[in-house]
Amino acid sequence: MVCQEQEALVNKVLDLYHKISTLDTLKPSQDVDTLFTQLVRTCIPHTPFIDITKLSTTVQEARSDLIRLCAILSQHCQAVPTKIAFVGSGPLPLTSIVLATNHFPNTTFHNYDIDALANSMAKALVSSDHDLSKRMVFHTSDILDVSHGLNEFNVVFLAALVGMKNEEKKKVIDHLGKYMAPGAFLMVRSAYSARAFLYPVVNPSFDLKGFEVLSVFHPTDEVINSIVIAQKCPIISTSSKEVESVFSNNNLLINGNMIEELVTEEQL
Incomplete structure (x- = not known):
């Protein structure tokens, strides 16, 4: 057999x-x-x-x-992003560090957190690496107060613990959807099944207004967070098939080890 x-x-x-x-x-x-x-x-x-x-x-x-x-x-895949934002990066911004070190050596990462102490600790963590410290920027801000510059990011990550309640999470997503550039990607951490006792859930069907959901990944091992990959809808949507093709051509990335690296940070 x-x-x-x-x-x-x-x-x-x-x-x-x-x-x-x-x-x-x-x-x-x-x-x-x-x-x-x-x-x-x-x-x-x-x-x-x-x-x-x-x-x-x-x-x-x-x-x-x-x-x-x-x-x-x-x-033929889409060009490597030049600027990535991580909202809710915390004192141990592992996702930004892993991506900057292993995947995007020429990309600048802008890390947003509301906690000044968390940003101070994160900045100290990367300070010993000359190249990494030059490409890691830290902003102490409530993301709801940030509008200028969000349209400059090719990709925005939203941490699981930004917006503890559903209405708070949706408010953040709506804010990002308002100011992100058309065609930019949003990667949102979520939870599935019993793991929802541990982290907030993002419903791809209802919570991502203004975005096209491209992929949802639910880990089946000890990793807790799921991840939702979405793209802000273009102002004139004439290339949905092209968008699907571009992202599908990144299937080796989406389905491979990199996606596992993107869902583990907040569990450490």
């Missing part, structure tokens, strides 16, 4: 590989979006286990070429 499942998975990957390899281009499109989404969803499950060292030469060659195609695809 296991061997049959393994064979079926390999055959499905090969079928997708042949379809992808015959595409005229890997630039964002409906075909590219659909095929790579299917590929990622096929390969993500841990079972059945595939030992790549035991694959045939033909499959190994297809695998190598598929990796090459994935690399080409990544070149």
